[in-house]
Amino acid sequence: MIGILGSEWYKLQKSKAIFLLFAGPIAGLLIGLVVDINLLPGEAINKWHLALLSMNLNYALLFLPLITGVFASMICRYEHQAGGWKQLLAMPVTRGKVFIAKYLLLVTVILGMQILYLGSVFVVGIVHGITDPFPMVIVWKSILGGWIATFPLVALQLGISIMWKSFAAPFAVNVCFTLPAILAINSDRFGPYYPWAQPFSMMYIGGNTEDVFFIPWDQLLTVVGGSFLIFFICGYLYFQRKAV
Amino acid sequence: MIGKLVAQDVLKIKRKGIWFLTFLGPFGVVALQMVNYGVRKAYLLQQSDDDWAYYISNVSAFSPFALILGIAILTSFMASIENETNGWKQLTALPVSKMAIYLSKFTVLVMLLFLSSILLALFSLSYGVFLNLGDEIPYLELLKYSIYPFLASLPVLALQLWVATVSKNQGIPITVGVFGVILSYSAYVLPDWMIWKWPSLLNQWNEPMINVLFGLTFGAILYVIGMVDFMRRDVK
Amino acid sequence: MEYIVETNQLTKRFGKEIAVDRVDMRIPKGEIYGFLGPNGAGKTTTIRMLLGLMKPSFGSVQVFQKFLNEDRLNILKKVGSLVENPSYYPHLTAYENLEALRKVYGIPKSSITEVLELVRLSDVGNKKVKGFSLGMKQRLGIASALLHNPELLILDEPTNGLDPSGIIEIRNLIKRLPAERGITILISSHLLSEIDQIATTVGVLNKGHLIFQDTIERMREYSKQKVLLSVSDREHAWQSLVAAGIKAELHNGMISLKEKSDEKVAQAVRSLVHNDFSIYRVEEEKGSLEGIFLEMTTEEKSL
Ligand SMILES: Nc1ncnc2c1ncn2[C@@H]1O[C@H](COP(=O)(O)OP(=O)(O)OP(=O)(O)O)[C@@H](O)[C@H]1O
Ligand SMILES: [Mg+2]
Numbered sequence: 065m066i067g068i069l070g071s072e073w074y075k076l077q078k079s080k081a082i083f084l085l086f087a088g089p090i091a092g093l094l095i096g097l098v099v100d101i102n103l104l105p106g107e108a109i110n111k112w113h114l115a116l117l118s119m120n121l122n123y124a125l126l127f128l129p130l131i132t133g134v135f136a137s138m139i140c141r142y143e144h145q146a147g148g149w150k151q152l153l154a155m156p157v158t159r160g161k162v163f164i165a166k167y168l169l170l171v172t173v174i175l176g177m178q179i180l181y182l183g184s185v186f187v188v189g190i191v192h193g194i195t196d197p198f199p200m201v202i203v204w205k206s207i208l209g210g211w212i213a214t215f216p217l218v219a220l221q222l223g224i225s226i227m228w229k230s231f232a233a234p235f236a237v238n239v240c241f242t243l244p245a246i247l248a249i250n251s252d253r254f255g256p257y258y259p260w261a262q263p264f265s266m267m268y269i270g271g272n273t274e275d276v277f278f279i280p281w282d283q284l285l286t287v288v289g290g291s292f293l294i295f296f297i298c299g300y301l302y303f304q305r306k307a308v
Numbered sequence: 309m310i311g312k313l314v315a316q317d318v319l320k321i322k323r324k325g326i327w328f329l330t331f332l333g334p335f336g337v338v339a340l341q342m343v344n345y346g347v348r349k350a351y352l353l354q355q356s357d358d359d360w361a362y363y364i365s366n367v368s369a370f371s372p373f374a375l376i377l378g379i380a381i382l383t384s385f386m387a388s389i390e391n392e393t394n395g396w397k398q399l400t401a402l403p404v405s406k407m408a409i410y411l412s413k414f415t416v417l418v419m420l421l422f423l424s425s426i427l428l429a430l431f432s433l434s435y436g437v438f439l440n441l442g443d444e445i446p447y448l449e450l451l452k453y454s455i456y457p458f459l460a461s462l463p464v465l466a467l468q469l470w471v472a473t474v475s476k477n478q479g480i481p482i483t484v485g486v487f488g489v490i491l492s493y494s495a496y497v498l499p500d501w502m503i504w505k506w507p508s509l510l511n512q513w514n515e516p517m518i519n520v521l522f523g524l525t526f527g528a529i530l531y532v533i534g535m536v537d538f539m540r541r542d543v544k
Numbered sequence: 545m546e547y548i549v550e551t552n553q554l555t556k557r558f559g560k561e562i563a564v565d566r567v568d569m570r571i572p573k574g575e576i577y578g579f580l581g582p583n584g585a586g587k588t589t590t591i592r593m594l595l596g597l598m599k600p601s602f603g604s605v606q607v608f609q610k611f612l613n614e615d616r617l618n619i620l621k622k623v624g625s626l627v628e629n630p631s632y633y634p635h636l637t638a639y640e641n642l643e644a645l646r647k648v649y650g651i652p653k654s655s656i657t658e659v660l661e662l663v664r665l666s667d668v669g670n671k672k673v674k675g676f677s678l679g680m681k682q683r684l685g686i687a688s689a690l691l692h693n694p695e696l697l698i699l700d701e702p703t704n705g706l707d708p709s710g711i712i713e714i715r716n717l718i719k720r721l722p723a724e725r726g727i728t729i730l731i732s733s734h735l736l737s738e739i740d741q742i743a744t745t746v747g748v749l750n751k752g753h754l755i756f757q758d759t760i761e762r763m764r765e766y767s768k769q770k771v772l773l774s775v776s777d778r779e780h781a782w783q784s785l786v787a788a789g790i791k792a793e794l795h796n797g798m799i800s801l802k803e804k805s806d807e808k809v810a811q812a813v814r815s816l817v818h819n820d821f822s823i824y825r826v827e828e829e830k831g832s833l834e835g836i837f838l839e840m841t842t843e844e845k846s847l
Contacts, residue, residue: 071647079635084483091490099497122490130486138479147631151688154595154627155648156620229392231478232384235485236329239377240336243370247340251347308597 068157068165072139076169081138085173088127089180092119096188111194113269116185116202123181124210124267125245128174129260132214133238135173136221137231139166144229149308163222163303167296170218171211178211201269209266213284216259216291223299226306256283259291309404313412320389321416326382330420333378334428337370338435345439359441361449367432368453372507373492375421375457379465380485382420386413387472387481396543406539414469414531421458421465429454452516453509460506460519462527464488467503470534474541546573546609548696548728549594553603556589563589565752566603571730571745574722578743578760579732580837585749587732588628591700594730595625607696621649624694626702630685634674638665638684641673642691649692659687662717678705686714697721699731703738715742736837748837771809773799773816774825781821788815 076082099118143149152162182203189198217238224234241260248258255261262284321327344366345352356362390396399409429450437445468488472481488504495508506523509516549571556564564586571577581587592598594605596616605612607619632641642656660666663683668676673684682705689697699718703711719742721727733739739746739760746763748756756763772795775781782799785792790812791802801812809826816823 067648067650071644074647075633075644078640081479087483122494126490126493134479134482134486142633142635145634147629148633150597150627151631153597154620154625156617157648158617230388231482232381232388235482236381244340247344
């Protein structure tokens, strides 16, 4: 397993795909710098929340779900290109382990991106001269929570990217699921149950219970955990059966 | 000659799900409103006196970036059909100019997107009628808010086609598409010169026609730039 | 005999089409097994099943006397393969490609330089594979197959795309392996001349059926020469031979003898001379393996 992971990391690290890691955090940084947080409506207890709010909408709602799909396609691309699957699976490895290794690699990359994004939030705050104490909830809920919320999305996208050679097809599926999240987050009936809305819900730090965006943790985890299991198991089983 | 190439390209996109996506895009945009109105119709009808206008504005809140996404997906699909089958090599070995090859792809994409726009108008109309938004159906507005964004998005189409045809790695055009979507989602804060803002039909003069004219002009310019670059490059 | 590969009634169906039909393949240890068959015969499909890339519709595969579906991982540790077109990662260099594989096998790095040396790719080891020529990719494919010092090497059309000197080079390399490293080799091809020059055992597959499987010597026997007689008044000469109970055919103005032993030929000649026919020429026609191969595969009958 260590061997497969090492090999997967090696292949990714040598491809230019790894630069994608910086795209999101940089975009977030730019948005955060452009938007004047002091003009945002609402009295916040802590200005850091405002900084995050200004950056999150684009990042968590659209960018994060979409880019997970792009990453998934990227790490399958070089296998699809010139018989990579054939070669990989003719080695003494099980398909299950290959699937898990690819999955672990993906979530590690997303974690890296989340950490970079945290850096962006920090820079935005410094540039805007925020003096309030840095709320650690940003780290726990936004960064790690948002990361965990992508787990089911990653599983689904990995499965689809293994299935289809082209980039456009998995992306189209991803888009079809991501767009409704824009509506879902505004609905307290559907929002909590819609997996593609979870990265946003997790990354959002509103505070009090009356807030429309507030969703209890355990509920989130049930939705995320449940959809993760479904997507992961489907992808895993599909890969077992796939003819190469 | 170009007619034959277009016919060939239309043949090539068979069974790739492209027609389905052309249908799905406008359907999805209206379906989101079906959910929206289905869940809180009473509330939404209260929001304004002109229910049709308000409904159209709801639909067109989504159509611009559905369009941008559609463009990214369709262009990448078109390019990968050739990439996956070594088709560029075969195409350029035919007695046709590279210019015609590029134009043919562009034409097919324009046709597909135009079809999408018309479907959007039809779907919005049907659901609007179903909602019973009033007897005075604003046909012109419906058509306008379906076709204008499409015309205003031509520069994005030209750009995406360019990137997709010259990239070996389709991750590049898709990533460009992701950024385009994010930009168009934040259209209201974007400066007027950004092409991703145009499909939203917003501008400081409040005149959608300006976006359409910009779209046509810069669409043509970007198209030529992309084509010249495509012709200049070696075939992969 | 110790078989390295043994399949039993191996069958693969794609929908209604049967690509591989009840194949009993036997590859003895240390042999170079030439797997012959025309395009679409099912060679690649069989090889995919040997590697567990595809599940058989019916039948079983044993490699190193273990069942593939039970011991796949242990078996694959000792198998190197090159299936159809060479597999590679275009964005990596030749060295890096092997490194990505090496990490999975968990073997020392020295093996990379070793195999690169073996297939003569050391000079371009640091070049991205997407810039490789077809032949260089093929060599890299062979290097990947040899990387972990396998005991069984499965090569599907390995000389595809190689230039003549490359073919000879690879051929010599393949020939050396059984002796030097004790490797058993399965090599598929649709070219008989190719197999003829390296194989020690041959299996011929046609339309999914294994129609011949034996040593190369036995295969050559089928292609033994014909004996042709050029005579005067050949119609009558032929009739007299047949009347005398000698199996012969009239062919392109020559009489061809079916039984080729010295004795039978002598008997035929004696009979002709006795009947006053003039014998102008007695010659042997070199029957080619190609001819036999074509005969086998077109007539679709079992030998
Ligand atoms: N995945 C598949 N789905 C359907 N049919 C297949 C599939 N793979 C192979 N076949 C069919 O099985 C038959 C055997 O194919 P195979 O690739 O094994 O031939 P081959 O002997 O390797 O030929 P070649 O010399 O051309 O490489 C062919 O008729 C082919 O159409
Ligand atoms: Mg084959």
